[in-house]
Amino acid sequence: MNPSLQTIYVDADACPVKSEIVEICEFVNLPMVFVSSYAHTLTLPPTAKVVTVDNDKEAADLFLMNNAQKGDICVTQDHALASIMLAKGVITLSPRGFIYQEDTILQMLDTRYISQKHRRMGGKTKGPKPFRQEDRQLFIKQLTKIVTEKEGT
Structure with missing residues (x-):
């Protein structure tokens, strides 16, 4: 294992690609940590470390x-x-395979803030699109690419 890539951390409560992460990490022998609240029960293989935190909104x-x-x-x-x-300096991606970038994250946060403000004033906003098989495939492709580039294979 390349020491420059220590661990894959997963915000696991609502993550729809847990099994894909396990499969990829086991294949390349990378440690993985799934973090979830007590309100969620995770069933993962022994190769995955599971950390359970309080139900507090920001604990994970x-x-x-x-x-x-x-x-x-x-x-x-x-x-x-x-x-x-x-x-x-953490490589960060969404379960849909979107790789977050420093040059676009501020715009994403601004959009989130405006939507929250609109909802507090009684307005309606669209929720997230349904998770599709295409999202799952893109995630697998992106995570595999990140891991193999880090490993130098």
Whole structure:
């Protein structure tokens, strides 16, 4: 294993690609940490470390922020967490295979803020699109590419 890639961290509560992460990590022999709240029960193989945190809204995010280091990978749908991870030098991607970039994260956070403000004022906004098989395939492709580039294969 390349020491520049230590661990893959997963914001696991609502992550639809847990089994894909396990499969890829086992194939390349990378450690993985799945972080979820007590409200969610995860059934994962012994190769996956599972960290259970309080049900507090930000508990999983705090664990991830405090433990991920430069060169690690984080899988999350949370734009705010992604922005913090990017600042730490953590490669961050969504379960849909979108790789967060420093040059676009501010716009994503601004859009999120405007939508939240609109909802607080009683307005309606669209929710996320349904997760599709194409999203799953893109995620597998992107994570495999990141891991193999890091490994030098």
